[in-house]
Amino acid sequence: MSIKDGASATGSKLLKGATILGIAAVVSKLMGTLQKIPLQNIGGDQTFGVYSAVYPFYILIMFLATAGFPVAVSKFVSERTAQGNERGARRVLYVSSMILMLTGLLFFCILFFGAGLIAGWIHNDQTKPAIQSAAFALLFVPQMASLRGYFQGRQNMVPTAISQVIEQGVRVAVMLMLLLYLHAAHYPDSWIAAGATFGSAAGALAGLAYMLYCWFKELKNGSAERLRGQAEEKDEPLFPLVKQIVYYALPICLGSIVVPILNIVDSFTMPRLLHLHGLSMEAAMVQFGVYNRGLTLVQLVSMIAGSVAVAIVPSIAEAKAVGSLRSIRIRTELSVRLTWLLGLASSAGLAMTAYPVNVMLYKNTEGTAAIAILAFTALFSTLNITSASILQGMGSVLIPAVNMLLSTALKAVLNVALLPVWGINGTAAATVLAFAMAAILNIIALTRRTGVRFSPAHYLYKPMLAIIGMCVLLFMLIHGSEAALRSIPVSMTFRQAQTIVSLIAVGGGALAFFLLIFRVGVIDAKDLESVPNAGRKLLPLLIRFRLLGRPQAVQKK
Template identity: 40%
Template sequence: MLKYRQEIGASSSRSAGFGGGRAVVFKGAALMGAAALISKALGTLQKIPLQNIAGDRVFGIYNAVAPLYQLLLAIVSSGFPVAISILVAEREVHGDHSGAGRILRASAMLLFGYGAVLFVPMWGGADVVAAWMGDTEAAQAIRMSALALWVVPVMAALRGYYQGRNEMLPSAASQLSEQTVRVAGMLTLLAIGWHYGWGDAKLAAGATAGSAIGGTAGLAVMVGIWLRERRGVQVVRRLGSLGGQASGEWTSLQALMRRLIMLAIPVTLGALAVPMLGVVDSFTVPRLLRAAGDEQAEAMALFGLYSRGQPLVQLVVMVAGAMGTALIPALAAARLHGDKAAMREHATFVLRFAWALGAAAAIGLAALAEPINVMLYADDEGTRTFALVGCTALAGTVSALTAAVLQGLGAVRAPALFMLAAAALKAALNAALVPAFGIAGAACAGIAALMAAALLGTGAVRRAAGAAMPARRTAGIALALAVMAAVLVPAERGAASLLGPLPPRAAAAALALGGVALGGAVFLAAVLRFGGITARELRALPGGGALAAKLQALRLLPRD
């Protein structure tokens, strides 16, 4: 791997395939990061209109099926594109374009076979899987989500191929097309189903069918770029020759497939950890609710209520992860230069940032749970559970940022192991708490399991980088959080009485949005004034010098 990195670094200034320099590499990374952020935001926020149109039971079925689909595709959408890009980059460095083409053929054949093999049991065994989930009417949704297995794996192979050539625009365009068309397709099918009076099972199937529709659009973009690059006719001839490969060529492809699998395994194991938590809930919470006496439809509707807070938590964690990722290059550079003092300083700052931002988000979501619930979902059902789920924003944020730090320090397996341990703990706590406390018990189990992963990640960062949480800085953050809560809770209650004449959803929107703005402003001002973040730490960030000067001019940030 070290030799590979040296080859890439030496060739970055001379290889046309790599864009001709470090600036292009950074631009490509920024483009992929922006596309991923927008795609994830679309994928998260589309759940809100789904619940508004179809109701809590359909929302519950969708949230039960989606983690299973995400788990099955995590292998091809995470590990394999990285593995493919590594092998293609190796060939491009040496100018072996035909070798890069063979890697693409091998990966496309391998991943198409993977999708086809998984499609058969998922389609044929949908009724059994739905029964395991606790709602037999989820079977149609499982079958519709299985259709994506025909297109998404091949799309992942093409994305990895272009990323290996350091051409990020095709992958970014494919990601955005996939998510945009997926959301549009889902909403269109929901509107059609609502107009024609479809039942819950068909509505949920229409929602999950959006994955196959979006995957087809994303694949079409990649294939269109590929065909245009190779002038169509030549590609058709190459495709036609795949079935008649000579034995030597087929042996070469098999060897490439084996190497791809070995390279993909480490990244894949990490990618499987996060959707595993969702799968645990899908296969335990509805069944445990039914065992406690709820009917099938009622149990899945309760699971939908339980899922209401998750899109916002996912959004918070996603934004925090994107912000934290910007801090990781400095940490990685310090590690490569052997600068332990800088490693400790950067890791300490990220830890403090993670706990402060996560705690602020958790307090805000818990305090504003009722108006946010009404604003997004039109009623206040399940508000207590919504508030409890909102509290997982703390542990989720810390886990996301500590995982990024550990990867920057070279410890790539530890975050995956922590999340897998959290999934096992979540299953055990669900079994203990859901029968007695229902969906509130499932939310409490999530808080405990994710907090365990967050504490493990924090401990690993402290050991790996010597990071610490200085008492003075920690006290400043705690005081800022207390001030935020002290201002936000009475302000929300007072504003609620003033907004009484407005329609309920409009009043809730004003309360929620105003509360988020107020809480964020108060927390930021307090954490700066009380020393939670120093001017010196801000100056160490990209563009932090100018920001620190402006904050000091506004007297929000004490001078050194």
């Protein structure tokens, strides 16, 4: 096989691996987000509030214990595998497992034995059992992280992908079983929330069990044969290897913990501020749970929109590798524009449908205004995700992290200023403004690094025409379907009726926006040709159905 063929095969393998990991990440995140809906439906807003206050701490501690290590292990294993040093690749795994076992135990102790102190910071004693319950996951996740890094370093993404889905599936299943049992047995809300957080430990154990199965399977399938010729070789010195792994993983870890820190701001400030302004601890947690209804919906929208938009970002790294500044500018602008459009449509659509969607998912209309405000977090969070990914692809790793830290400080200040005045609606506005600040700072950094310019026609005038058209249609669909359902002689509950209204509105609004962005010229044929395979697959359909603003220009080409 020629060098060119080998490079092509390697690129194909990497692309396939990235696709597998991407699909698994979307599936696992989708399950993780959707599981919050039955949690609120069964446990109620107070249980949901306790869970929502605790979960950011769990995520932060998990990142501190593991973040950066899968990437670091993957890098060092890949290097040694490429050199034919199977023994060295194994040693990287053993050393990283040892480090992560110690960090896992350390942070387990911090979370379990420090649960009372953390509950005091949150200003709610009800959170203590849930904090202690979540701590048990730290006994399993770090080891799973090192094994995932090992297989990724060998360019085998399947074990990681499957373990992610298994972990999330078991986590949701155990959470639901404990939730149903504890609720039926009339346990207090604090223990019901603890049962929900224990699902994370059960899922981590299942994911680790699968990774160990893959590891022992590899031991039997020829890996031992590759080691025989290296039996006489000396192992790498322990402490220099530990230093290499930690030094590589630490910056990645620091960059990863920024977003959880922003979420912890709400856990620290909201219950305390709500209590200081007249609510009991229980009522404060109910309000915190109502507020987190909107965050769950935004996370779902951001995940879907962000996954679609960020799909083009790897092409930035390719353009940088060949030194094509023009390609970087074109692809950066298109990535940001796609994200802007998806985020804008998602935000406006969720704000318009907040009332029926709230009833459909959470049974009543509590917090509808907060959901409508939080909807615009989808616009700025997806824009932040894409712009940060592009900056990181260009080597500017610290800029997005610093911008998020500044936004976190702004969020804390705005929470203190706005919550006493407007309640959870003020906190929702603070969240939108914080993410807007992070996104704007990233965009400014992008313009300085690449020289890319963002046309008002493509970002304001034409998109607003599409958004206005979509919103007018949504208004007609919502009120028209409500009127139609009232005239139908079929008995249905308020929630059932609003579910039908939501599905009609969401489906119709999404289709309308998709058609309008082509009709008003927000995206044209030239843009689509910049996306791999779009010209071959999508353009003929758009031309055939006369959806492009100027199809004749395409045909001349």
